[in-house]
Amino acid sequence: MTQILPFSATAIEQANALIRAGQPVAIPTETVYGLAGRADRGEAVAAIYAAKGRPSFNPLIVHVESLEDAEKLARFDDMSRDLARRLWPGPLTLVLPLRPDSGIASLATAGLDTVALRVPAHRAMRALLEATGLPLAAPSANASGSISATRAEHVMRSLGGRIPLIVDDGPTALGLESTIVGIFEREVTLLRPGPIGIEQINEVAGPIAMPRSRNRINAPGQLLSHYAPSKPLRLEADAAAPDEWLIGFGAVSGHANLSPAGHLVEAAARLFDLLHQADAQPLPNIAIARIPEQGLGLAINDRLRRAAAPREIPS
Ligand code: TXA
Ligand code: MG
Numbered sequence: 001m002t003q004i005l006p007f008s009a010t011a012i013e014q015a016n017a018l019i020r021a022g023q024p025v026a027i028p029t030e031t032v033y034g035l036a037g038r039a040d041r042g043e044a045v046a047a048i049y050a051a052k053g054r055p056s057f058n059p060l061i062v063h064v065e066s067l068e069d070a071e072k073l074a075r076f077d078d079m080s081r082d083l084a085r086r087l088w089p090g091p092l093t094l095v096l097p098l099r100p101d102s103g104i105a106s107l108a109t110a111g112l113d114t115v116a117l118r119v120p121a122h123r124a125m126r127a128l129l130e131a132t133g134l135p136l137a138a139p140s141a142n143a144s145g146s147i148s149a150t151r152a153e154h155v156m157r158s159l160g161g162r163i164p165l166i167v168d169d170g171p172t173a174l175g176l177e178s179t180i181v182g183i184f185e186r187e188v189t190l191l192r193p194g195p196i197g198i199e200q201i202n203e204v205a206g207p208i209a210m211p212r213s214r215n216r217i218n219a220p221g222q223l224l225s226h227y228a229p230s231k232p233l234r235l236e237a238d239a240a241a242p243d244e245w246l247i248g249f250g251a252v253s254g255h256a257n258l259s260p261a262g263h264l265v266e267a268a269a270r271l272f273d274l275l276h277q278a279d280a281q282p283l284p285n286i287a288i289a290r291i292p293e294q295g296l297g298l299a300i301n302d303r304l305r306r307a308a309a310p311r312e313i314p315s
Contacts (some may be wrong), residue, residue: 002160004152007124007169016131018164024048026141026155026166027128029063029120031091031174031195032148033155034138035163036063036128042105042269045137049107049299050265051162054144056302057268059110060137061093061118061178065129070094070117073102073135080183082204089121091174091195095182108137110303111227111272118178124169140177141166150175181208227272228307229279229286235308237287244287245278252289255281264296271300275307 005011007028015025015036022044024037035051037044039062049057064070067084074096076084083094098104098115109115120126129136140148142158149155152168159166179194181201188208190198201208240246240254248254250262256274258267278286288304291297 002156002163002166004156004166004168007127007167011165011167012124012127012131015128015165015167019044019128019132019134019136022047024051024163025128026149026152026159026163027124027138028122028152028167028169028172029125029138030122030172031120031176031178032150032172033141033152033166034063034125034136035141035159036125036136036138038132039108039135039137040103040105042107042273043265045105045107046265046268046296048137048139049268050296051159052139052142052144053162055298057107057110057271057299058139059112059114059116060108060139061116061180062104062108063118063120063125063129063136063138065126066119069135070119072099073104074098074115074117077183077186079186079188079205083181083183083201084119086204087196087200088119089126090119091121091176091178092201093118093178093180093192095180095191097184104135105137105269106272106276107269109272111275114182114184116180122169122172124167128167148177226303226306227275229275231279232285233304233308234285234287235304236290238289240287241285243283244285245281245283247274247278247286247288249289249291254289258289258291264292264294264300267291268296268300271303 024035037048093116095116141155142149146158150172152166155166174195179196180192182189182191188205246254248257291300
């Protein structure tokens with residue numbers, strides 16, 4: 001059952017209680033409706049993916065109340081601080097180096113060492129950020145493969161029955177997802193065009209580079225890359241070879257286990273932590289148990305297959 005409540009103090013109180021309990025809530029921002037969940041708990045982030053039915057893990061945008069809160073999660077330089085001061089709150093997302101002590105769940109950044117941050121301008125999302133006092137991961141509130149939702153009815157059509165609550169505050173003003181820019185070593189790259197134009201960014205930050213290929217290996221400055229371990233990865237393993245560090249699942253126990261009980265939400269929440277842990281071991285290879293191809297298992301397997309594929313060479 002999905003409840004729709006008009007924006008009010010009561011609606012925000014209910015949304016706050018659900019978010020604290022790790023459940024996702026749909027709520028408008030000035031761009032599109034977002035499906036918000038606490039970004040500091042892997043299982044809450046996994047619940048967002050489960051509701052959307054997304055067959056892959058992409059890093060999500062983390063929403064915060066203020067630049068001050070954002071600085072607790074990522075490292076800002078003069079340029080990113082200038083952009084934030086001029087354009088926040090608003091439809092601009094900054095991808096910045098993640099602080100190691102940020103407390104952000106690795107599933108929210110899909111294991112990357114960067115984080116996408118935004119201070120939204122909409123009263124409903126701002127009220128929820130204030131009530132929870134938590135960073136909130138929020139992709140657009142639509143099922144995988146459908147278009148972004150700009151009205152509560154769109155969210156209901158797409159996610160009805162799969163989430164507990166939609167906070168309705170009418171149609172969104174912009175109807176288009178935020179502009180995303182990455183800032184790495186003083187180079188500004190446009191990662192997604194959106195409501196904030198390039199000219200507005202140029203005014204503050206000077207010339208900006210155009211989007212890069214999505215298919216390059218992970219290297220400093222390549223903000224679009226996906227995290228993959230640096231070691232060979234063997235899938236569907238029943239047991240570890242002597243040179244392998246085995247990530248278990250269910251009855252395949254391994255050196256560490258994604259979820260001894262075989263729960264896919266728990267496994268998704270721990271996936272990137274255990275891949276990083278495996279990468280840091282002295283053993284030269286990684287193996288991982290079979291993950292069922294259902295529910296969140298689809299997204300986990302998508303990520304594992306990419307991590308196991310031979311590396312592409314940067315051009
Ligand atoms: O307007 C918006 O931005 C909406 C509202 C709800 O705030 N949110 C939204 O989130 O569009 P989502 O998850 O649908 O889009 C996130 C985008 C993806 O294209 C993702 O690849 C990119 O942000 N992204 C997130 N973290 C990133 C990172 N660390 N590096 C590069 N790209 C990142
Ligand atoms: Mg989206």
